[in-house]
Amino acid sequence: MKFEDMSIQDILKGYREKNFSAREVTQSYIEKISKYDSDVNAFISINEDGAIRAADRIDNKIAKGEDIGLLGGIPVALKDNISTRGLKTTCASKILENYIPPYDATIVKKLNDSGAIIIGKTNMDEFAMGSSTENSAYKKTRNPWNLECVPGGSSGGSAAAVAAGFAPLAIGSDTGGSIRQPASFCGIVGLKPTYGLVSRFGLIAFASSLDQMGPLTKNVKDCALSLQAIQGEDKMDSTSYKGTITENYVENIDEGISGLKIGVPKEFFQNGINNEIYESVYNSIRLLEKLGATVEEFSFPATESGLSAYYIISSAEASSNLARYDGIRYGHRTDEYESIEDLIVKTRTEGFGQEVKRRIMLGTYVLSSGYYDAYYKKAMELKNKINLTFKDALSKYDILLSPTSPILPFPIGEKTANPLEMYLSDIYTVNINIAGLPAISIPCGFSSSRLPIGLHLIGNHFQEKKLLQAAFSLEQELGLDSRIPKF
Amino acid sequence: MKINIEDVKYIAKLAKLQFDEKEAAVLAMEFEDILKHFDNLQNENCDGEPVESAKADTFLRSDRVSVYENKKELFQNARAMRDGYLEIPKVIE
Numbered sequence: 314m315k316f317e318d319m320s321i322q323d324i325l326k327g328y329r330e331k332n333f334s335a336r337e338v339t340q341s342y343i344e345k346i347s348k349y350d351s352d353v354n355a356f357i358s359i360n361e362d363g364a365i366r367a368a369d370r371i372d373n374k375i376a377k378g379e380d381i382g383l384l385g386g387i388p389v390a391l392k393d394n395i396s397t398r399g400l401k402t403t404c405a406s407k408i409l410e411n412y413i414p415p416y417d418a419t420i421v422k423k424l425n426d427s428g429a430i431i432i433g434k435t436n437m438d439e440f441a442m443g444s445s446t447e448n449s450a451y452k453k454t455r456n457p458w459n460l461e462c463v464p465g466g467s468s469g470g471s472a473a474a475v476a477a478g479f480a481p482l483a484i485g486s487d488t489g490g491s492i493r494q495p496a497s498f499c500g501i502v503g504l505k506p507t508y509g510l511v512s513r514f515g516l517i518a519f520a521s522s523l524d525q526m527g528p529l530t531k532n533v534k535d536c537a538l539s540l541q542a543i544q545g546e547d548k549m550d551s552t553s554y555k556g557t558i559t560e561n562y563v564e565n566i567d568e569g570i571s572g573l574k575i576g577v578p579k580e581f582f583q584n585g586i587n588n589e590i591y592e593s594v595y596n597s598i599r600l601l602e603k604l605g606a607t608v609e610e611f612s613f614p615a616t617e618s619g620l621s622a623y624y625i626i627s628s629a630e631a632s633s634n635l636a637r638y639d640g641i642r643y644g645h646r647t648d649e650y651e652s653i654e655d656l657i658v659k660t661r662t663e664g665f666g667q668e669v670k671r672r673i674m675l676g677t678y679v680l681s682s683g684y685y686d687a688y689y690k691k692a693m694e695l696k697n698k699i700n701l702t703f704k705d706a707l708s709k710y711d712i713l714l715s716p717t718s719p720i721l722p723f724p725i726g727e728k729t730a731n732p733l734e735m736y737l738s739d740i741y742t743v744n745i746n747i748a749g750l751p752a753i754s755i756p757c758g759f760s761s762s763r764l765p766i767g768l769h770l771i772g773n774h775f776q777e778k779k780l781l782q783a784a785f786s787l788e789q790e791l792g793l794d795s796r797i798p799k800f
Numbered sequence: 801m802k803i804n805i806e807d808v809k810y811i812a813k814l815a816k817l818q819f820d821e822k823e824a825a826v827l828a829m830e831f832e833d834i835l836k837h838f839d840n841l842q843n844e845n846c847d848g849e850p851v852e853s854a855k856a857d858t859f860l861r862s863d864r865v866s867v868y869e870n871k872k873e874l875f876q877n878a879r880a881m882r883d884g885y886l887e888i889p890k891v892i893e
Contacts, residue, residue: 398873415873548861555859621838632815639816641888643877653891654816662818670817674808674827675834677815688838694846733833 316341317478318796321387321535324481328375328386335371335386339364339430342388346433346479352460352800354452355474357393358401359433364388367430374428382428383542389424390480392471393434394441395526396515397421400431404517405449406439408638408645408664418515419547420484420526427542432480435470439666440635441491441519443467444738447729448668455725458500458764458798462722465495468529472499475529478797482539483529488519489623490717490742492527493754497717497767500756500798502536502784503529507774508749509554511540512547520630521552523623523746531795533755533785537562540777559778570786571605573779576710578613581741586719593758593766594716600790601714606783608714611706615699616740622699623743624736625679625692631669632676638664671732696747703748707773712783715741717754717767741769751777755784756793803831 314323316338327333343361350356371386391397394404396414398421403409417425424431438448446454446469454469456462457477464473468485472495475483485492487505496503504527511526518524528539540562547553577598582591598608615622640646640660647659665673679688706713720738728735745752750771757768768787772780808824808831819827868874871884880887 412877415870415876548859551860615844618840618844621841624834625838625841636816642886646879650889653889656889656891658816658818661816665817670819671827671830673815673817674811675831678803678811678831681811681814688841690851691841691844691846693851694849695841695844697849697851698844698846731833732830733837736834736837 317345319481320531321384321481321538324387325385328381331375335368335375335430336365338386339368339388339432342432342480349477349800350479352455353457353473353477353479354454355435355470355477355479356390356433357403357405357436357451357470360400360431363400364430364432371428371430382426383538384424384482385428387429387482388432388480389429390433390435390471390474390483391421391431392437392468392483392485394437394486394517395421395484396517397431397434400434402434402517403451404440405437405451406664406666406669407450408661410645412644414515416515419512419549420543421515423543423545429482429542435468435474435483437470438467439669440517440631441467441486441488442631442668442672444490444494444735445728446470446495447725448666450666453725456498456722457800459722459762460800461724462764463498463725465498465718465722467491469495471529472496472501472503475499475501475531476797477800481531482535484526484543485529486516486524486526487746488523488627489746490739492529493717493742493752493767493769494739496529496754498722498765500765501529501531502533502753502755503527504536504540504753504777505745505751506540506544506777507554507751509552510544510558510751510775510777512545512550512553514547514549518634520627521634522630523627525746533781533788534563534566536753537566537781554775556775558775562778562781566782566785568782569604570601570783573606573712573783574710575601575606575608576611576706576713577608578616578713578715579610580613580616581715585737586716587721589760590716590719590721590766594768597757597768597787597791598714601787604786604790609710611709613702613706613744615695615702616744618695619699619744619747620736620740622692622695623739623747624675625688626696626747628672628676629680629689630676632673632680635669635673640664668732699744699747703750711779713771715769715771717741717769721760721762721764721766745771750774751780753780753784755788757787757791758793802835803828
């Protein structure tokens with residue numbers, strides 16, 4: 314088997330049996346990236362020297378018989394909004410074009426401590442605002458399943474990197490679906506953990522009350538293992554969860570789902586859903602029933618208004634979070650200016666892309682005097698109502714199920730002229746961030762045009778274990794071809 | 801019309817951004833569409849729903865000053881330094 318087709322578990326087994334070295338694995342991925350990333354554009358920067366050095370350290374440990382860690386010798390691609398000490402971190406924005414963080418994000422520390430090898434930083438929609446990775450200031454990432462299509466977004470570079478066989482693991486961030494939707498578009502597994510389970514320290518903020526980081530992998534077991542490595546309390550993030558958490562997600566992952574109660578929000582299967590997605594998800598529902606689960610419909614009436622609440626809250630938070638980019642301490646600074654006000658306005662106008670400016674404007678508008686009550690306050694009230702709806706549903710069901718996206722990966726350029734249409738593609742994922750729940754997208758089939766389709770499972774707060782067990786059972790039963798696409 | 805070019809310019813001023821006439825017209829049009837979609841919020845009866853503020857289970861670390869040893873690394877993104885301070889453009893004549 315080629316390294317690029319191997320799962321994390323396969324690579325770890327190879328190390329245990331001394332079939333190959335971490336240097337061989339890392340070099341093979343770097344070679345693949347240098348040969349083929351010009352087709353996919355998954356990466357903004359490659360950490361070649363650092364990765365080889367880290368691989369040698371792992372090989373030394375293996376030679377000495379030392380523990381290499383949970384993800385020892387596993388190359389990982391990081392979304393470019395995750396702070397990496399000494400490695401350029403741009404958020405795919407001109408405003409941070411040459412920004413080098415002086416510290417590591419907690420998730421980076423944890424990955425390093427568990428032996429993972431940072432292989433590069435991946436492309437994304439600028440400041441994670443978008444659903445297609447077309448909003449990057451640097452390049453447009455292409456979907457490895459069809460290079461004419463988008464990989465989804467905003468973690469499109471991370472998803473494409475795993476799908477293309479450039480890395481067995483990538484980390485993304487998910488504010489309204491930005492891990493799950495690209496995972497779905499690229500035919501891989503993507504998990505958004507419960508809000509607070511993974512520290513956000515060092516994740517460059519978009520919407521702080523919604524942002525969460527999580528793994529993108531080839532299969533569910535790899536996802537479970539990766540979550541173990543990155544989770545946990547952190548005193549550097551005041552919203553980090555300090556209660557007891559599950560330590561081991563891999564153990565008993567194959568327990569089966571007999572007796573599992575699954576709820577299906579019927580509004581998620583109505584207006585605007587692609588027919589092939591509908592069929593594919595229903596096929597999985599029948600499989601889950603065959604495996605012993607009971608599946609029932611329930612009503613989630615706030616589906617569309619939840620999307621409005623999401624765009625109001627996230628834009629409001631973004632307008633505040635992005636106020637820090639003023640060209641004074643770091644980042645882009647305009648060349649010519651007449652006053653301090655002029656310097657700030659010109660710097661921001663030059664440094665931010667169109668979509669980021671649109672969100673800052675939207676956020677400023679909904680927070681401005683006269684509109685606050687109609688938009689922001691109303692959205693926050695609805696947030697509470699959405700929380701209660703999910704609470705009620707998750708008291709009746711163990712897991713909720715829906716498609717990840719109502720649409721298939723679309724051709725590059727198709728939706729860039731209409732921001733609202735792009736926003737509508739997030740309709741099944743945003744409500745989960747509003748409620749802070751964990752959710753996973755796994756591949757559940759292909760369209761007739763051979764584009765991946767994703768299925769979305771949602772669990773209760775900190776019930777990732779149950780979520781991963783259900784996802785694993787379905788994945789095994791579906792038995793989809795997990796080989797990487799030819800592009 | 802919910803929003804016109806003048807509104808866009810006023811919000812831009814608050815957001816410290818600048819748009820020319822053409823860009824402002826496009827933004828006004830896009831906002832019109834987006835805000836129309838946001839109107840579906842008004843169909844939701846949220847009377848009596850509390851607005852969540854900071855969660856009770858968040859925690860703060862103690863506010864203690866500590867010295868950051870690697871100043872060079874910390875300020876590596878600054879344009880210029882003078883006597884241990886960030887040098888910024890002259891803003892007062």
